[in-house]
Every structure is written in structure tokens, then in C-alpha cells.
Amino acid sequence: MKKLSVVLAMVLTVTAMAGCGGKSTESTNTDTSADTETSEGGDENEAASGEMRDVVVMVKNSTAPFWISTMDGAKQAGEDFGVNVIFKTPVDTAEGSGNEQQSQLCEEAIVSGADAVVIAPVDSEAIVPATKKINDAGIPVINLNTRISDAEQYVTFVGLENVNQGYDTAKVVLEKMEGEGTIFIIEGSTGAQTSIDRVTGFEKALAEYPNIEVVAQQSANYSRADAMNVVQNLLQSYPDVDAIICCNDEMAMGTAEAVDAAGKTGEILISGQDANDDAVGAVKEGKLFATSFGNPYMQGYTAVQAAVDVLDGKEVEDFYEVKTKVVTLENVDTFKDE
Amino acid sequence: MSEVKEGVILKMTGITKRFPGTLALDKIQLTCERGKVHILLGENGAGKSTLVKIISGVYRRDEGTIWYDGQEVNFRDVRETMDAGISMIHQELNLLPDRTIAQNIYLGHEPMKPGQPGVVDYKKMVQDSKNLMGSLGLDMNPNTLVKKLSIAQMQMVEVVKALSKEVKLVIMDEPTSSLTNREITKLFQIVEKLKRDGVAIIYISHRMDEIKRIGDQVTVMRDGQYIDTVSAKDVELPDLISMMVGRKIEKMYERNHCQPGEVIFETHDLTGYRFRNVNIKVRAGEIVSLSGLIGAGRTEVAKAVFGREPIEKGSFTLFGQEHKKITPTKAIKCSLGYLSEDRKTEGLVLQMPIKSNLVLASLKKTFKGGILNARVEDRIGKKYVEELRIATPSASKLAGELSGGNQQKVVIGEWLETGCKFLIIDEPTRGIDVGAKSEIYKLLDKLVNEGYGILMISSELNEVIGISDRVYVMKDGEVTGELDRDELEQEKIMEFAVGGKGGTE
Amino acid sequence: MSLKTKNRIDLISRFLILLVVILVLALLQPNAFLNASNLSQVIFQQAPFTILMAFGMSLAIISNGIDISMASNMVLSSYFSAPYFQNGQYLLGILVSLGVGVGFGLCNGILISKVKIEPFIATFSIDFVALGLAYVACDGVYIYGFPDTFRSLTNGSLIPGIPNIALFTILVFALLFFVTKCTIYGRALYTVGHNRTAAGFSGIRTDNIILSVYVINGLLASLTGILYLSRLNAADPTIKGTLTIDSIAAALIGGIAFGGGKGSVLNTVIGALVIMFIRNGMNIMGVSTNWQQAVVGFVILFSIFYERGLSILMAKFAEKKK
Helix, strand or coil, X not given: CHHHHHHHHHHHHHHHHHHHHCCCCCCCCCCCHHHHHHHCCCCHHHHHCCCCCEEEEECCCCCCHXXXXXXXXXXXXXXXXXXXXXXXXXXXXXXXXXXXXXXXHHHHHHHCCCCEEEECCCCCCXXXXXXXXXXXXXXXXXXXXCCCCCHHHCCEEEECCHHHHHHHHXXXXXXXXXXXXXXXXXXXXXXXXXXXXXXXXXXXXXXXXXXXXXXXXXXXXXXXXXXXXXXXXHHHHCCCCCEEEECCHHHHHHHHHHHHHCCCECCEEEECCCCCHHXXXXXXXCCCCEEEECCHHHHHHHHHHHHHHHHCCCCCCCEEECCCEEECCCCCCCCCCC | XXXXXXXXXXXXXXXXXXXXXXXXXXXXXXXXXXXXXXXXXXXXXXXXXXXHHHHCCCCCCCEEEEEECCEECCCCCHHHHHHCCEEEEXXXXXXCCCCEHHHHHCCCCCCEECCEEEEECHHHHHXXXXXXXXXXXXXXXXXXXXXXXXXXXXXXXXXXXXXXXCCCEEEEECCCCCCCHHHHHHHHHHHXXXXXXXXXXXXXXCCHHHHHHHCCEEEEEECCEEEEEEECCCCCHHHHHHHHHCCCCCCCCCCCXXXXXXXXXXEEEEEECCEEEECCEEECCCEEEEEECXXXXXXXXXXXXXXXXXXXXXXXXXXXXXXCCCCHHHHHHCCEEEECCCHHXXXXXXXXXXXXXXXXXXXXXXXXXXXXXXXXXXXXHHHHHHHCCCCCCCCCCEHHHCCHHHHHHHHHHHXXXXXXXEEEEECCCCCCCHHXXXXXXXXXXXXXXXXXXXXXXXXXHHHHHHHCCEEEEEECCEEEEEEEHHHCCXXXXXXXXXXXXXXXX | CCHHHHHHHHHHHHHXXXXXXXXHHHHHCCCCCCCHHHHHHHHHXXXXXXXXXXXHHHHHHHCCCCCCCHHHHHHHHHHHHHHHHHCCCHHHHHHHHHHHHHHHHHHHHHHHHHCCCCHHHHHHHHHHHHHHHHHHHHCCCCEECCCHHHHHHHHCCCECCECHHHHHHHHHHHHHHHHHHHXXXXXXXXXXXXXXXXXXXXCCCHHHXXXXXXXXXXXXXXXXXXXXXXXXXXXXXXXXXXXXXXXXXXXXXXXXXCCCCCCCHHHHHHHHHHHHHHHHHHHXXXXXXXXXXXXXHHHHHHHHHHHHHHHHHHHHHHHHHC
């Protein structure tokens, strides 16, 4: 009885997690494994053999709006180009365990006979052994969103340049400050590549404005609640800060609430990244000064498109850059259509 | 075995041991001779266990000298004393339940295959175990898993384990506390054999009758002090008792038998886990004993009546009300109190104050409206500390700080406070000092004279004979006999308990 | 030394730890840390969430269990009820939130008391179930923006100077303190924590007591969830954050020991404040978040050694008195 309940609970959990992806389809087709040997060579006949090709898309998690949008794009591309898009995502979003699960999913992809693998690694270094296995199995790897540290591992990279995205957003904020004042930087989880890149971009922009001083730089773990506490605490030391630049929108929204609680809405410029729906709404309301649209839908779409090109033996570029767009009050209603 | 079969093997003088805040041993002396049984006698807390732990290397002394086997020694740990031929049989069982008897006996010194160090010679181990047990007159299969054994059999495995190495000195810490008479006889045969082999034995016991039966010398300790060493043959038991408790105990078992009242408890073909068709009854004003060997199903009957184990068939009547199913909460409402044999885990909450334990079974009755009242609790605490003469400076002390006898009084008080009229008491004096025992007996006597009915489960025959009005004897889950007060004799009880003439072979 | 004196000494000494933390931070940051606005912000705005969750954790630990699932239960109940609060259907929102929270609490309680699964394993599994369902329900869409009436639940003040959230926490504290310390239910809870078997033999319905603890935790999780919605102005599964760990840490630092029966909800408040002040102080000093984790870890370790040292000291003192 005891054991049964535990098992039941586990099953429930797994079902819940699987359901979480919502759009994932499990491949049961194992026959394709024979084809994968030749697929890299881009045998045209293969496509004509009637067998739908499987493109495995592995994103960082299936819970953040950003990735859900990415998956939507990938799915659309799958329909447009006639390939099976199979999603495999880790349940765990933490650095270490997330990577472990992704590595396992890579092995699963090989076993299930994927024709191409699109991957956005949780940990850009630690994923290398797993991608090596995929390459060894003769399956092409398309790198999405976050660069794998070893460029040998992927055929092409699809994504935005996080450094540029950070730079563009920061630049808009710093310009608005007219080149003077103090700011906080709110980082994401320590060690996360996106956070590191975006901060690098912030710093690049800051170098152009010598009269702007970073008075505090702290991590809020990409979490709304953490950001609210951290910013409330920081405001105690620096109540007159002019701007707060955050590494994602969840934290920017937490920051906005902290600023609101301090009665300083409108006085402090807040910026986020990713253009989540609630953040875009906040830009409209004037609670947030800026966020940045990373066009996740386009990222997902382009990645699958690139995968199909590779399978078809077409020439592919090293880098498909998906352009980002800074969203402010000026373009908040139109940025998606531009 | 050693060549020398006579003479002193162990001599300890001026042994002192301090623990933070207490002087556990104060200049104790002890001399053991080869081929002799030296009995250590003393109440709980007298320091016997500390002393033997120093001998076996568990503790190190603070002061004093130890001479062993002709030289002054300074053992640092158990391994060293084991190598020197000192072996200890612990009171609590230290066996691995999921290993076989043979694996347990040779645990830590398994015979290795010749030329293959690190590879256990299992065949040899089993054969050696068989031989060893055979030489000690035990008939058990060495391949049996220990968890399948009865407590008494496990205790015997402990004995065999202690003797599986070459020994010169064996320490036995209350080895008979969980043995039945049959096994006690066997153990004493082993002791005789060891004596003939010239092995010295230090024997800790609470049981007075054992002293005369196997003892050569007796050393009495009290409160960490050395009192005296006397010859077991010449000393009178009452003298030993007064040496132990520091005062004279007039009479161990004192009863004022009264005219029993109406039947307050009766079972009707009660059947459950490990017992069948039990029909017993208890009247108000009676102490009725449930006797028998360990494992005869006595405790199971009690637990079923209290609702801690299921009743499969039959029923029982309590104060005129018939029950087929019951829970502890309901049993308490029906004026039943149950004192478990395992006071420390099933009776008391050791980490709570005495007064809180006293009100534990009657929370709803004592605190109307569900709100605690410190004053009421203090009053109840004070009342029982005085009435039952619980030896403590205050009822706010933790129950765990009390001695066994006083803990038992707290549990009795807890049940009296519920207003119950019928008590089931399982092993009322287990682990309780001689001095405190007679107090418990007096208390039980007083209760039945006030109209309580008491069903007592006891493995101590002296106790059963000493204070019962009536005795039921159980064997293998069935009641095999009923004896009245004037028929009570050890022989007769054993006859019913083992189902043959004479329980001791 | 009586138990009461011992507990009192223990509590006072825990309070001293809190004072030391505050003192050190005040010395290091006399301006930014030691001012009314910062202190009230930590005590009245940030700490209540950790305190409320730690109350539940403490009750579970006192009953010799543990409740890993509270934070996820909070996330889930807040997520399901968020749309109703957003539309101003407060009663419905509260009912949904309580239904989810108490429902999962009941699951925990039944698994632990009736099916006899270890509390850690049972709540660990329920933790996954609740968080997983929350992500399913969320599907990447954050519910954002609540009516001002709802938001005044946390940022308003019925009593001037004390935000409602703090007032609520104080009320919960008073209620829990009274129930655990002054009623026979509380006595039964502590008894079960110390020795479940003996409690059963004394006629206490141990299963029901244990079941009730997890139901209360579900209730606390659901109420905390509502307050979180109001504070963050959003329903977002990431708010689970470090709440589980923080509430265990708060209980331990406050002096509620694993093994059951020890400590009270007052200890919990002290423990939670220690953690929140450390986090606040280190933010102010600009120390990285990772260091905060390490420091909280050190403080937990310290409090365990402290606990041992304290009991040895008290034993020695009691001997001398004799």
C-alpha cells in the first residue's frame, strides 16, 4: 500500500511534467535510426521516401513564456517544412540538474533515431560531452539561443546575440538618463550564460557613459519574488538611484513592484529583457521603461528551418542572427509587426 | 584454554570514574578468580555497568590500577580487551537480524579460507558454529536467520558469540532477564562448564535466587561506592538486600486479601494475533495474574483488550458492557487503564515533565473546554508525587530523569487520574530495584483494597505467587490452567506453562 | 532545572543570536541598515512570508515530521485562485485557494497518518505534483495586475504604521501560539512529536493529530499564496524560490529541533527574522546572493553547535546548583 502510493505520486508527477510541455509529441518510430547514418550527407532521395524526418528540439524548459513561444515557432516551422518536430525538455531548470537531464535527453534523441537535433543548452560548457555523442552518431546539431562553448559541436547557430541585446537595452536607458546618475544591475542566476552575456552588453554600453555609476550589482535568481526583496533592500542604501537594469522581465516586474511600494514609480527607469506579456503591459502603464523583444517565435522557427536545410544538404551559414528589438512606450503596440 | 586454572585473573583497586557532573565510581575494588563466578550486585545506578564497561574497554578509568593475567594493564579499547581474552555478553541484544546465527557468532573474526586472505570460509564457519553450540548443549541450526529466533534464543546466540573466541574472563550483564526457565537452566550449565575450564565470570543480576545457585563471591555496590565482598555460600539474602538498598526491607510481598466484589472484566472466547479462545475474568478487589513463558500470548491479550491490536473473534465485557471492537480512546472511557511492559517507549513521554505525564491520559477530562490550566496541572502533579511517594524534588522534573520504580509510579498515577477502575499491568516491576519493587506491590495491594481490579502479566514467578489472588497460566496462546491463591506453587504454574511435569527439566 | 526554565533560557539565547546579527549589521552599516524604514520593511513586509511558511514547517517538525510541499502548494493555490481575485470575485478566489491548499494538505495528511508514508517522502512527492500542476496551469502565461482593493491586503494598513500583511501574521502567530501552548490539542501535538507510541497508549488519537498538522499547513500555504499575489501583483510559479529551504532554516535557527516536541512558534519567528536580516544586510552591503546562501548555511550549522553547547552548559549549571 505504502509503495503503491509512492509510485502513484511519482506517476502523477511525471504526467504533470509531461503535460506541462503541452505540445510535445513522443516519437515511437525507431525505424528511422537506420536512416540517420546517411542523413548528414543530405541524401535527397530520403526525403522522398515518404518517411517524415524527425527534428528533436530541446529547449531549456517548457514553463517560461519565452520558451513556450520558441516551441510555438518551431512547431509552425515543422508544419511548414513537413518534418516531425519532437520536443524534449528538462523538468529541472537549475544549472546542474538541468544539464544532467538535457544530457540524458540527448542520448534518448540518439536512441529514438532523430534526424537532426536543435538544442538550447542550459549549461553551455557541460553539454559538450552529450552533443559530442550526437555528432558521433552522425546526427547534425543545430545550436539555438545559447552558444555551446565548443564551436565544433554544431553546424550552425541560431539566436540572438545576448551581448548585443543587453547593449541595446542598456543604451536606451542610459541615453534617457542623459549620461548621468547611478544605476543598479540585477543579474540572473549566477553562472547562467544569458545573464553573463547580457551583463557584458550592459557594461559595454556603460563604457560609453563615464558619468554613470553602477552602485549595486546583485543576483535575484531570475525570480520575481527575490528581485522584489533585493531591490527593496538596495533602495535602503541608495534611495536616489536613477535606473535599475535587469537581466529578465520577471525580475524587472519584481523590481517594478518594489519601486512602486517605495512610491517611486516613474522616478526610476526600469528595464527588463524578453518582452513577456505582463512586462509589455507594464511598459504601456509606464511602470517599466523598457524591455527587449528577443523574438523567441522566430528563433524557434529559424532553428527548425536551418535543421531542414542541413538535412536537405543546402549550404547553411554559421550564424542566423534573430534581431532583437528594444520595446519602449514608443513602439509598444507595434514592435511585433515591424 | 589457559593452562592455569586457579588463582586471581583480575584485580582492580581504587577505580574511580567521573562523568560530567557525577562521580560514577568512587574507589571501587574487585578481585576475580579463575573458575569462579563473581556476582556484582547493586540497584540500578549503583555503577555496575560502568565498572564492567571499564573492564571491557568501553570506558577508561580516571584513577586506579588494573591487574590482569599477572600484569598491570591499561586497555585502550574493546579490541584490546577482546584480544586479551575478555568477552562481554550485553544485556541489550547486539545481533544483526538479517544475518544467520553463524554469521553473527563469527562477526568480526570470520574464519578465512587458507591461502585466500579476505575470503570467508563459510563452510568452516557453519561447522565451527555447530560444534561450538553442540559443546554448549544448544541445538540450533547455524543457518537460521537471527530475526526468526525468539528473544530468548537470540540471547543464547549472544552467549555463544561471546564464547566463540578464546576467553579467560566473561562478563554477563543480566543475561537471564529475557530468558525462560528452560534456557536459564541451559545457561547455568554453560556457566558450570566455563568454571571447569578455568574461566572467570563476572555476573550482574537482579535476581536474588541466582546468587545462591551459581555464585561464588558477591560484591555489593551502592551509589558508585564499594560496599563489601562476601561469600555467596555463607551470606543470607536479606542481608544482601539491606546492603544493596542501605536499609532493611521487612517484607517483599505484602498482601491484605479482601473479599472480591463483582466481576468487572470477562473475556468470551477472545481470539486474536497469537492467542485463541481466551476466557478469563477479574473481580473488583482482585489481583489476577496472567502467567506463562515469554511468547505465550499474554501481552497480546492485553493489547487486544486495550485496542492496540485487533480482535479476530470473541468479545469481552468491561463493567457490564460488551465489546467486540475497541480503541484505546474508547477503552479509557470505559474505565480501563493499561500499563505497558515497555514503560519507556509505550508508557511515558520521557522528555516531558512528570506532571504532564500524569495528566496525559485524562487531558479531556481534566481540562474542560480544551484549555490547559497550569495550576490544575501543578496540583495534580503535587498530589501524585505525595500520594505515590514519587522520589523527586518537583513534579516539573522530566520523567526521563526518574529511576525505573518512580517512572512506574508516574504511569500508575497517570491511570489513576483517568478515574479508571480496572488496570492491566504488564510486567509491573521489570527493571525496577528491589527496594522500589516492594513499594509497587504495596501500592497495588492498596488499590485492590480500594475496589480496583488488576490483571497483572508477569514473568517473575515469585512475584506472581507473592501477590496474586488468582492466576491464569497461558501456553502457546491458550489458557491452560487456573490456580487459586492457596494452590500457588512454582511447580504447578510451570506444569501448565510448559505442558509437562516440571518446567526446568 | 525544570523544562520551562530550560525552554526559556533556550528562547532567550536564540533572541540573543538575533540581536547579535542586528548589532553586527548596525555596526557595519549604521546608516542604511539601522533606520526605521529599513527595519520595518524587513520585519513587516519581507519576513511575514517566510514566517508564515516557517510556522507550517515548525508544526510539522514539532510533530516529528516535515513538510517539503508547502511552498509548491502555495504556488498552486495562488495560481488557481488568481483569476478570481483579478476579477474582483474575492469570496470565490478565497474558496478556490483554500480548496486547493487544504486539499493538498489533506493528501499529505492521509498519506502520512493513514497510509504511513514517511513525511519527507510523502510531502516530497506532493511537492512535485503541486508544482508540476502549477506549471501546467500557468503554461507560460503570468497573471498580472490585480485590483487596488486586493493589493491593499498587503500594502494597506488597517492600523497606522503596521501593514496589513504584518497584522495578519501577528494574528496567525497569536492564534498558533495559543493553540500549541494553551490547549489540549497543542499538548497532544507535542506529545505525538516526542513519542507517538506513548501518546497512542494514552488515548490520544495520534493519526488525527498528525493529519490536522498537514491540513493546517495547507491552510497556511493557501493564505500565504493569496498574500503573495497581492504583494507581487502577479501569479508566477518562480515565486517558490528558496521558501522551502528558508522555512526549514528558520525553524532550525530558531531552535526547533528535528526529532519533534521541541520549540514553539515564537522560536520560528526569531529564526525567520535572523535569515531575513542576514539577506537584507548583505544586500545593503552589496555582497553577492551566493554568499547569502553560504552565510545562512553557516548560521544553521552554528545554531546546531550552539544548541549542543547550550544544553551541556545548562546541565553543568544544574549540577552545580545541586
